Amino acid sequence: xxxxxxxxxxxxxxxxxxxxxxxxxxxxxxxxxxxxxxxxxxxxxxxxxxxxxxxxxxxxxxxxxxxxxxxxxxxxxxxxxxxxxxxxxxxxxxxxxxxxxxxxxxxxxxxxxxxxxxxxxxxxxxxxxxxxxxxxxxxxxxxxxxxxxxxxxxxxxxxxxxxxxxxxxxxxxxxxxxxxxxxxxxxxxxxxxxxxxxxxxxxxxxxxxxxxxxxxxxxxxxxxxxxxxxxxxxxxxxxxxxxxxxxxxxxxxxxxxxxxxxxxxxxxxxxxxxxxxxxxxxxxxxxxxxxxxxxxxxxxxxxxxxxxxxxxxxxxxx
Numbered sequence: 197x198x199x200x201x202x203x204x205x206x207x208x209x210x211x212x213x214x215x216x217x218x219x220x221x222x223x224x225x226x227x228x229x230x231x232x233x234x235x236x237x238x239x240x241x242x243x244x245x246x247x248x249x250x251x252x253x254x255x256x257x258x259x260x261x262x263x264x265x266x267x268x269x270x271x272x273x274x275x276x277x278x279x280x281x282x283x284x285x286x287x288x289x290x291x292x293x294x295x296x297x298x299x300x301x302x303x304x305x306x307x308x309x310x311x312x313x314x315x316x317x318x319x320x321x322x323x324x325x326x327x328x329x330x331x332x333x334x335x336x337x338x339x340x341x342x343x344x345x346x347x348x349x350x351x352x353x354x355x356x357x358x359x360x361x362x363x364x365x366x367x368x369x370x371x372x373x374x375x376x377x378x379x380x381x382x383x384x385x386x387x388x389x390x391x392x393x394x395x396x397x398x399x400x401x402x403x404x405x406x407x408x409x410x411x412x413x414x415x416x417x418x419x420x421x422x423x424x425x426x427x428x429x430x431x432x433x434x435x436x437x438x439x440x441x442x443x444x445x446x447x448x449x450x451x452x453x454x455x456x457x458x459x460x461x462x463x464x465x466x467x468x469x470x471x472x473x474x475x476x477x478x479x480x481x482x483x484x485x486x487x488x489x490x491x492x493x494x495x496x497x498x499x500x501x502x503x504x505x506x507x508x509x510x511x512x513x514x
Contacts, residue, residue, distance in 0.1 A: 198463040200244065200251035201277075201328035201358075203321070203349065206306040206338040207235030207255045209265055210448070210488040212290040218300065226291065232488045233268040234288060236335025236363060239449045239490065241274050243456030243478060246493050249463060252277055252328075254320055256309060256338075259284030277324075279316050283307030286338075290448060292486060299446055306338035314341060318348060327356045330459060333372070334363040334452060343367035350375035363455050373408065379416040380408070381455055387419055398427060398436065405429035418458065418472055420451060420479075428472045435469060435508075437476050440499050444483040449490045454479030457496065473503040 210233070213226040233242065241253040253274050257265055258281035265285050269276055289302040321331075331353045333346065346368040353360040359378035362369060365386050373380065373390065388396040391404045398421065405417035409431055419427040425439035457478030461471035477500035481491035 198329040199326055200249065200330045200332065200459060200463065201321075201324060202237030202241045202251055202253050202255075202332040202334065203317070204235040204237035204253065204255040204335050205309065205317070205341060205345075206336045207233070207238050207257070207265060207285060208304070208306070209261055209268070209285065209287045210234035210290060211287060212292075212448075212486070212488050214292045214294050214486075217295040218291070218293045230488070231264070231268065233265055233272070233274075234449075234488060236452055237332055238265075238269065238274075238335075239452035240332050240334055240456045240459065241269075242272055243449070243453045243482075243490050244460055245273060246490065247456065247460045247478075247496075249460050250275060251332075252324070254317070254324075255279070256281045256313065256317070257285055258282060258307070261285040261287055277320055279313065279320055281307075281313050282310060290446075290488060292446075297445070299448075301448065306336070308340035309338045310340065314345060318352065321349070321352055328358045330361065330378075330463065331358045332361045332363070332455060332459060334361075334455060336364065337368050343371045345371075347371035347375045350377055353377075361455065361459060363451065373413045376413050378414070379418065379458070380414050381418045381420055381451070381458075383420045383422070387417075398424070401427055402429050402434045406434070416468060418475065420454065425476050426454070426472055428469065430468060433469070435472075437469075437472055437503065439476055439480050440502055442480050442484050442499070445486045446488070447483055448488045450479045450482040453482040453491050453496075457500075469507065470504065473507065474500050477503055 213229045241251045254277040257278040262285040286304040286306040350372040361379040362372045363381045417429045425437045454475040458471045458475035461474040478496045481495035
């Protein structure tokens with residue numbers, strides 16, 4: 197099995213609860229809160245653990261919330277590589293209005309990451325032994341971190357032969373692509389900004405993704421289409437994978453679950469078409485659960501098997 201490392205620059209503690217009804221100016225009595233480790237790469241590591249693949253999570257952690265974050269991850273059996281910070285780790289809040297099942301997500305921006313702490317993150321990566329086969333850089337950048345920092349991560353990954361999978365946005369995504377990555381998972385808006393297009397739809401997304409691949413900046417582009425699944429583009433193939441219909445309760449962690457499913461399948465040596473299907477299955481399964489619960493492996497496996505059964509067979513050779 198491959199050696200996988202995730203990196204999270206802006207982790208969080210996700211606190212979720214349920215309220216009978218959200219009404220302005222009223223004291224709202226909520227249910228017992230649930231606390232879970234959050235942030236892009238951390239969620240990927242948690243999801244990989246559910247699929248049976250151990251990985252190592254590199255992340256920043258500061259103050260008492262940073263200690264709680266480490267405790268939560270240790271409880272889940274995640275291998276930790278925390279980088280201490282002066283600023284406290286942020287906390288997010290998610291609440292579901294039980295009267296209409298609507299979800300409200302309050303995401304905090306995070307605190308400034310000092311320059312010396314950024315350098316320590318890179319030094320932590322450089323000190324990893326063994327060198328990761330796969331590096332997943334996922335999530336937002338905290339204040340104080342320039343978009344070019346993601347490019348430095350991409351440069352390091354390329355220098356050591358690690359396959360970099362990137363799930364971020366805007367200039368940070370562009371910085372990584374400029375250095376070259378293995379797999380990208382943008383949504384339509386992120387892809388359009390990446391290629392300088394005013395707007396993209398499912399018709400034009402394939403051409404935009406292929407332009408990045410043809411420029412030698414990426415091998416695989418998986419365009420996330422939300423409830424419509426994903427669009428896979430490689431040098432040799434392109435395909436739309438429709439998401440299975442499920443009862444949606446929460447979208448928190450769905451994108452990270454999708455990344456984890458793809459990473460797990462690729463590490464098993466599965467074809468990329470199957471890897472994206474497992475990613476879509478894990479992302480869809482995550483939406484079936486409330487709060488920040490990610491997915492149940494049994495749900496993901498059931499959806500994956502359905503997607504495999506509906507996979508088009510290759511055309512016979514003439």
